[in-house]
Amino acid sequence: MTITSPHSILDEVRQFAAEEIRPFAAKFEKQKALSRALVQKMGDRRYLAASFPAQYGGLQLHPLEYGSLVEEIGKGALSAAMLLTVTTGLVGETLIRWGSDYQKEQYVWPIARGEKIGAFALTEPGVGSGAKDVKTSYEKAGDKYRISGRKKWISFGEIADFFIVIASDPATNGVSAFLVDREQEGVHVRKIEGLLSCAASQLADIELDDVEVGVEKLIGKEGMGFTGIANFALDQGRFNVAWMGVGLAQEALEVMVTYARKKKPVRAKNFQLPTD
Template sequence: MHEEKEDPSGVQQRARHFAETDIAKRASEFDRKEHLPKDVITKMADAGFLGAAVPEKWGGLGLDPLEYGELTESIGKACASTRALLTVHTSLVAETLVERASNRLKEKYLTDLALGRRIGCFALSEAGAGSDAASVTTVYRREQDVFILDGRKKWISFAGVADLFLVFAKENDLTSAFLVERNTPGVEIRPMSGMLGNRAAHMAEISFTGVEVPVENLVSGIGLGFGLVANTALHHGRYSIAWAGVAIAQAALETMCAYAAEREQFGVKIGSQQLVQKMIADAVTQVGAARELCRRAGRLRMERSTDAVIETNIAKYFSSTIAQQVTSDAVQVLGGNGCWDQYPAERLFREAKVLEIIEGTSQLQQLMIADHGFKKFAGSGSGWGK
């Protein structure tokens, strides 16, 4: 437990040092081997990063949303798979338990999660339930003092190494959330490989066959799994992914600038070419705008504003979109080297695409943002054109 809150600037300095010395130079190795080494996870735990957004009361660093966002950017700029551990373990699981779990569950699991003594993962997606998360087919039933779970989850990041799963299952039309320990009989893990991005995030399928879960491991209550628990988790997850987009775009911007300043073609540095300068100018503008949207969402989260959810969606949508554009331009600036895994541009390009899919696709974000726009602005221009 942390007796006195560390100065946030000290946390950020440690995060940047960790990113630069422990993961940036190894990111391509993690990607190639599809494995995030245990020593990296241990160092993150020892540094307190896995409990960065968890209150000090439960063993965390107690960072506010803006501080946590900055930390996420620092880690994500160095390695997307390492940042994914923050998104999954800290945002989707730990932050959700802070808000939605009983004190009994917090005492049982939250401090261990904050200190990295247990790794958590978020088990919502299935082969037939991605964006349509409410259509999960994993089921549960109550038998005396336990719930019995049966079903299969897919695309679950860090399921390969997690000790604790936040699992969503249905009984009739009621979706509920449960905390399931890895060593529970009937739990089986099947690692997945060959992913486009986040290759080192230990993605796996999880099958549940007659898995007995103690009644006390029900999170929030019967029927509250999707509308309350999952939505809370996805709100935290989207905020983390919004900063992930900034991180990847920033890394791509730095890559293309450094390359363009050195690479010569036709007797001049390619950075002197106006069309290359346009790509760099657009990237500088887009990254700055995305970061400010994330900061706006963070401030609203700190204020507990009702606008925090939609502004987080806007930030996630914009940052993931510009990350794809900036990384594409980085590949273009690097040319043939941009298509080669000896340079970071191709990996950043792959990682950026993933952000447009996870925690709600860009198309879903567009629908939600458009709906918000209609509700907020449609009446304002009702007289125009008449």
């Protein structure tokens, strides 16, 4: 289908969810993964860049239109909406706001086209998602940064092509954000098993063992990782999650009502109301 205007997008998204997502939702959870074909289809339709400005390949939807899109995708499969939360909201929007031209060209455009998936590596064992308290550390050596630490519960970390990593400088206690590519030496990814729901969101444990990145991978400036990058990213994520919740509740209600309307009433035999 062809998108004719921002206002026509929701009809298209509903049909897409009905044909490409909802029939396969149980399969995604059983296989514990979204299909890469689905990711590419979402990229081809620019859903992964629905909130991006047109200059970055986006549909530049109004926040309410974008939220409704997330809702419709979430009604089809929660993990598919989670992909929007992570790679579009937490990662893509953050790079559009804080990233350099180089970073936007290398990472934002591939997200928009469905060619790359980004993940937000903030949460740590024993720390949670408190950006100012992260134990993952970095040190600067010339025009390079070396990053070491462990991240956990990273949504789509299992298949992400790159990560935004939040790390701290032990010498200054400053927190900064870096782009780390999956294939870099010292990056070790381990899938987290045993999830009770959203198994297709492919959570992972990420080990960073003296990973070296150039200054061009620093997002914004040193020391902006907490007050700037992490807080901004989490705001985008919360917006997406709220719409996901609406979609999940709406789908549950619609399924319940449909079932109730089709269910034949069962009448108890020889049942009498008490008289006293």
